[in-house]
Amino acid sequence: MKKSFVIFTILLLIVSVMAMSAHLVILEINDTHGHAWPYGNYGGFAAMATIVNQIRTETQSNGWDFLFLDAGDVNTGIPESDMLYARPDILALDMMGLNAMTIGNHEFDHPWSVLSRQMAWADFPFLSANIVYKGTDKTLGDPYLIENFPDLKVAILGLTTKTTEYISNPEYVKGYDFLSPDTVAQQYVPELQKMVGPDGIVIALTHLGIFGYSEESVAGSPSVVSEIEKLDPPNSPYGGSVSLAQSVSGLAAILDGHSHTIVTSPLDVNGTLIIQAGSYSRYIARLDLIVENGKVTNYTYKLITVSKDIKPDEAVNDLLTAYKLVGSKKLNEPIGFSKVDFANANDSPRKSDTLIGHLITDAVAWKFQSMGVQAVFMNGGGIRAPIPAGTITYKTVLTVLPFGNTVVILKIKGSDLLKAIQWGAVAHPEDTGARLNEWGLTYTVTPDGVKDILLQGKQIDPNEIYTIATNDYMANGGDNYSMLKNAQSYNTGYVLADVVKEYIQSISPIDAYPFTPRWTEVKQ
Missing domain, CATH: 3.90.780.10 (5'-Nucleotidase, C-terminal domain)
Structure with a gap:
């Protein structure tokens, strides 16, 4: 009898531990800059949709949690997109089920009237906790998003580079204050930790950049991390994602953009994983997190190439084909x-x-x-x-x-x-x-x-x-x-x-x- 009780107790403990473990799959893109259509060796958003849908199906069949996130700069780069203020890009992201996008500096390439229309087209929120209307504490976008999964709560904090105040068109940013991302995160993260509870996690979806590796590939070795920490020290008002990770505790991961960095293995800065997926729709970054009692106990990472050889999603392809025809005659004269x-x-x-x-x-x-x-x-x-x-x-x-x-x-x-x-x-x-x-x-x-x-x-x-x-x-x-x-x-x-x-x-x-x-x- 005692032996059976002991076995039963052990089984209960195993089940209890398993119940506290969650598997979260995060897909990240960033700095797509109008590259919704195939070009070169890359397949554009229709091929991207195929990848996203396949991984979403995989997570559902395994009972895992799933997030698809964009770290900003959907605007400016391809005329077919620019002429239509990125409407085809945003509608395609809607079709892919994007959960959220951080506001990038290129979201200010147009007046507020355009950005407000883009927000209306989107079925997902535009996030940024550190852009406020001038002289107020009211944020331009949503400061954060809480995703409630059956086995896990995830808070997603949006942050935008403070350099936007001078690298974007001053006429279009004059109505806003761009606060220090590090300072704002120090205020928000403890509040978000309370919201998600002891078993949840907080991640940051940022448009800040990885210093020293703009337009380059980087693997997150300790020596590389140490090098970037010196370039991007903590509590820097104009700092990047490494500064943020050094300045704020409690972030499980930072999904970054802005510097167009191709992260081949995550940077681990004080226990915070930093990733970035290059630019121009060439890659999707996949980060799988195993979370137990509010802590990341294990992770895997993969950088997926959005190849032109991937069969395009028909619905997204039809949408983009239709939009490409709009104005194409004038463009190609x-x-x-x-x-x-x-x-x-x-x-x-x-x-x-x-x-x-x-x-x-x-x-x-x-x-x-x-x-x-x-x-x-x-x-x-x-x-x-x-x-x-x-x-x-x-x-x-x-x-x-x-x-x-x-x-x-x-x-x-x-x-x-x-x-x-x-x-x-x-x-x-x-x-x-x-x-x-x-x-x-x-x-x-x-x-x-x-x-x-x-x-x-x-x-x-x-x-x-x-x-x-x-x-x-x-x-x-x-x-x-x-x-x-x-x-x-x-x-x-x-x-x-x-x-x-x-x-x-x-x-x-x-x-x-x-x-x-x-x-x-x-x-x-």
């Missing part, structure tokens, strides 16, 4: 022909003097020469693709200039003009898009600063007023060009991409486009 390759390898306008930078600034100078423009300023981060040799279409130009920026004429004092040149001429690791692309200027970048600055071949008088053209993003202080806000400005209303289109039409066919350096760099 030839506007010119070039024998010259206007290259943009490795985002070169962010780093160097380039032929494509010349083409774009030349176009603005050509269009607005009657207004007395003496110089043209463009930020390298706004030039997103090359113009290959061959037939040029409107779609090509929109891929290069996807932000819908307009051209602004500034009457600016020489002293502020010099500050803008001295800021934009040099490289800033934390402001990689700020590097200046220009027409009408020459200068030399040295380890001791910017030298030999000439405008139209003459030195700039700090007290004189000059006329320059730029885009509305920079004119509003974007990429920390705050000194341009001191100028008297006139928004022409001309979309930059349309100006470049007109210029290409006027000079086509392009048999040659000589490159004469506009600035040089002297290194020690």
